[in-house]
Amino acid sequence: MTRAAGGDGVVARLEGVVREHSRGQMTVRALDGVDLTVGRGQLLAVVGPSGAGKSTLLHLLGGLDAPDAGRVTVEGADLAALTSRQRAAFRRRRVGLVFQFFHLIPTLSAWENVALPRLLDEVPLRRSRDRACDLLAQVGLGHRLDHTPGELSGGEIQRVAIARALMPDPVLLLADEPTGNLDRDSGRDVIGLLRQAVDDHGTTVVLVTHDEAFAASADRRVRLVDGRVAGSGGTDR
């Protein structure tokens, strides 16, 4: 089955998006008129050279950043129209984020990190423990529940981050170079988990990666060059 982007099957849409960053005296155009749709239940890989605007695109989709021009909509909602509080709620409930640099809270244990999005929704930790433990078991960390990030390896931390991203049952899981700091085997495990999220939970995943081999396992690939979509290709599975 091909999960086509369009109509009711669209989770997110970027229309004419421009985003510029100031670096000292210079202004760099990270995204330059990007139009893109993300289909529901799809693993979309965004590839391209360094500085092509991949991470910026992901940050815009996650409501971490706002475009200078154009529109970013997720499930029909224009993210720029949301208040700061609404965007925070959007990130906690609708989006899962996985970063390259293992962003976990150092003082929370593995299961508490996983339960964090629900805690931030004022659900007491103990009420989320079972689900957090289930998710950790799914990513192969059932035996590391009470370990803090300082006691885990890089691959384990990234798996905890994926479990945390899945915690709120997100419509959109955004992974920014999740394998960038991992060895080949750990990287493969992580991609496998993302694939599993798509296949088992119907989650839409946007994966930013440098690695063509990992990108090849995606349902669809988008290539960004100098802030523009330089090519797009789909894969039927």
Added chain:
Amino acid sequence: MIVTIAVVTALPVALLVLHASARGAVTRALTLGGAVDLIVGSPLPGGLDTEALRTARATEGVAVAAPVLRERVRVGGHDIWLYGSNLWLRDLGGSLGAAFDERFDGYVDDPSRLFHGVFLGLEAAAQVGVPVGGRLSLRTPDGTTTATELLDVVPGVDLHGERFAFGLLAHTQALVGRDGYDLLLVRARPGVGFGELHSRLSRALAADVVITSPAQQAARATQTLDGIARLLVFVAALVVASGMFLLRGAATLTVTGRLGELATQRALGADRRALLGRFGVEFALLGVVAAPLGVLSGWAVGRAVVADLPWSLVGEAVTEAPAVLPVAAWVIALVLGPLVAVSAALAVLRRALRQAPAAMLRPPPATGLGEPLPGVEGRLAAAAAAATVAGLGLAAGGQAVLDALPPGLVSVLVVGGTIGLTRATRGPLARASTHLLGRGRAAPTLAATGLLRSADRTWASLTVVALGVAIIVAVGGITADLERSVERVLAPVAGVELYVEASPVHRPATAASLPTGLATRVSSLPQVARVTEVTRAGVAAGDGVLELVGVGGPSAHPVFAAARRSDQEAVLAGRRTVLNPDAAALLDVGEGDVVRLPGLPAGGSAGLSVGALVSAPMLASDGVAVVPLDTARSATGGRGPSVLEVVLVPYAGAAEARAELAALVGGAGEVRTGREVLEALSADVSLLTGAVGAVRIVVAVGIAVVLFNLLAATVVERRRELGLLRAVGAPERTVRRAVVLEATAAALVGTVVGVAVGLALQRAAAGTAAELFGLPVASSVDLPAVLAAILVGTGTAAVGAWVAARWVTAAPPLVAVAPR
């Protein structure tokens, strides 16, 4: 870092300013006196008249009697002391006399000019900026403005920075618009002793003069100033020792923030020693930059304290001391600033560089509370904890042991002990702090996990607060103890409704007396319940003046009122005398000795036994001996009483009684209420406690600034962690609440520890304070000081965390997820 170093260096600088200024005042007293044996002054406004000068000169044994007029004037916007005297001053010798001797010689040929101008001291000349031969415009305190010629500038007179002008007496009198003069400096002929000269002048001069000994006053001044310096050493050592810990915290934050940079340099092959050296230089430069700030702050504090000191107590010949900033203050600040910065930074850096470069880049492991501290550190912390517990025990019961230790050492031991105590018990303390938080919701949960799993951060925060709170409680408590003790000792004075005085009781004794028989007439008034006659007389003893206070009944005189009841009864029965420590030192006697008091006619009293020595605060006279009324009468040749203490019958109208009494007394004396006398007596004491109080405020503000700075920096250092919380959807409010709750809970526990340590410190300092004031200081909890400490400790932590959290959450969460 810079703010903390500046605060750490400021108080030692303030201490030096006080020390140098005070020493200058004492030296100035001796310089102005030169070879003076006696100073004659008047407790009354208007000073002395020409008759006193004539009489003094005619008195047998007087070699020189030089009148001095003293007036504060403003010249070009600067306060300057204007002295007026005559050429006789040169005959007194001393460095001032010698300097003017030399200067006057050049003007003797043109006396008309000499009489119409003034000399300026070097300091004053530098400020005023008027050239020699120019016109000086002088403004007196009552607003009168006059002008005179600047004759010359006098260099080389050691007045420790005092700005002064000097002219001949007649010219100075014309300039300030008053006759007479304030002091008579007297030198004895060779072979005439102090006691002999005192006795002759006392008989010859009018009754309303006060004769004092410059040597005695200088000794008293030295003693008082040493006491103040001792107290400041105690506080300064507290601040410096605590400041070292605060700097360690600041250095930890700085080094942590640069771990990535350090790791990269190490990975590229940078030598560990070279890195330590480079960072050492960097922090030394920070210390050098902070040192001038410390000097300026210390100078401001020192000036404030010096301005508040009761210089009138130091002696008749001493004017208010200008604050002096000694060169040593710059040297100490420039050494201390870099030293504390480098030692704090290197201690932290050395530990960081022990790790492999890769380990430095990894997120730090959460420090579990169940883990024991590493070997040496654990033993050190346990030893410090034990020492603190022992110290607290000593403070509670072993005052003598604490008194024997230098005050600076006590401070350092207590600070070190507190750090060890909180380090050894960081687990229970962190757990205790989490109990202060609510359960279930996001912010308290995040705060609690932060407290429990960042044990080092929790420990550092609560220890910083504990030290700050301890200092505020201790310094505030000491001041309050002093004030309460003074109030207690002086309270009987207020119990006397009315005083009838021949000369003011809060000034040194004069020979002025009330008419004999006045006491009987006063006691016959229907509103009067009791009248106590008190006779005061200044007599020479050794090289000082002893005040004999004869009491004819239960008197409110502070030395008599504070004596044991058995001593009071023995004094009234004519068998005993009660002395204060200064009098005992003058007479070289102790409790139980039999003393033959000076000033009594030969063949008079066979001697009185000495009762327990009684301290009373800041009496007008240094040495006081309370004796039976008849004994004092013998010393004064049978003249009438100096003071009548009048107690009214219940419900008598005080105002009517005062009016009736004033009519009865007429011009023979003044009538004042006990409250008025008490205010006059305690004015000098409150000035002194005010000086200590100024230190309390400065310490509290300094601590608040440093705490705010450090606790806010701790939050800012966590901006990535907090940004991540926002990235995964935490509302800004939740993040801010979590940060504030965590900081406040740690600060509350730190405050509890700090209050306990501060109260123990306050007790430990009671001995020093007692020594300073010469009165027993009973230590008790001072609620305002404790509340102020809680406010500063917890409030600053909460506000600092909130401000920093606001700043951090204002940044987009992208900052947190961007590569380092």
